[in-house]
Structures are given as structure tokens and as C-alpha cells.
Amino acid sequence: MRTIKGIELVISAMGRWKPSDLVRIVDFQYVYDTINTAWNVNMEAEFQRRDTTASWPSAPGKVFVISMCFMKVRRLHVDIRNSKFGDQNGDFQVVGFDVTDMSDSGMEDLNFYIEDYEDDMIEFYCKDIVIESVREGSFCTHNTILTSPFAPNEFS
Numbered sequence: 001m002r003t004i005k006g007i008e009l010v011i012s013a014m015g016r017w018k019p020s021d022l023v024r025i026v027d028f029q030y031v032y033d034t035i036n037t038a039w040n041v042n043m044e045a046e047f048q049r050r051d052t053t054a055s056w057p058s059a060p061g062k063v064f065v066i067s068m069c070f071m072k073v074r075r076l077h078v079d080i081r082n083s084k085f086g087d088q089n090g091d092f093q094v095v096g097f098d099v100t101d102m103s104d105s106g107m108e109d110l111n112f113y114i115e116d117y118e119d120d121m122i123e124f125y126c127k128d129i130v131i132e133s134v135r136e137g138s139f140c141t142h143n144t145i146l147t148s149p150f151a152p153n154e155f156s
Helices: 007-014
Strands: 022-033 038-047 063-071 074-078 097-101 112-116 122-126 128-137 145-147
Touching: 007 063, 007 128, 022 063, 038 074, 063 122
Parallel strands: 022 145
Antiparallel strands: 022 038, 038 063, 063 128, 074 122, 097 112, 112 122
8 A cells, every 4th residue: 555645744734634525626737857757746725624514615614725746647637628617716626536546456656546536527647646735724716727738638
């Protein structure tokens, strides 16, 4: 089983790590790491614990902004055509975010599978995940930034 580096930062702040607590992505960058000669995804997202007794997400509930890096990404697919992108504040809401440990599958350099299992907006594999920071915040009020060196449909 592969460990997510920095996961203790999330557990310390939120009391647990559950990918499905992701409310929306506020920054998504597909960047080339020239030192390690690999493609990475840098992502900043708002997380809030899902509570079965209240509506989710909930404005009065605590929101945590988590910055993470997915390293040595392969098979990146991003499709926001049917997302809630551009609604209200221009956020990129992901309803079914999940991270699956597949380090025992025998696939070289592919230890994690990341997906949106509800709307298929995001899907990719990566070697490592690093949690870079966790801070308490509030829901985003600015537009999502999706950046890539490719034209919009070239990296799916």
C-alpha cells in the first residue's frame, strides 16, 4: 500500500482523510517537471466534511483549502463540458472525487487512480501524491483556473 505524503496535515486539520469530502476545485494546473522529466497536476481544492445529518456543502461549516501535487501523471482526462463550471462563482464542483491505491496492481509507476466517479470530469493515474498545505478557509468567490500548455481539447 502506497502512502500519500503529507496526509497527516489533512488528518490533523479535518480529523480524517476522505477524498469524497472534496467540494470543488479552485485551481488545476497541468505542468511539466523538467527536473524529474514528468507531468504533474497541481491542484488546490476546498474540502468540507460530509455530514449525513445536514446538507452538504454547508456555508456555515468549516472549509479547508488543500493544496496537493499529483506526480508523474499519466492518461489525464479532463472534461468540464457538463460540469457546474461557470455557475455562481465559476467554481469547478466535483461531486464524486476519489483516490484509489493501486500500488499492488503491478503497473509500473502507477500507484494511484484519481477519478470523479459521478460525472467523469477528471480521470488520471499518478505515481505519488503530496499534500503541500492545508489551511482553514471559506468557499471560493473567484473563477477556477485551469491551465495547461495545450489547447483545451488536446490533453484529454
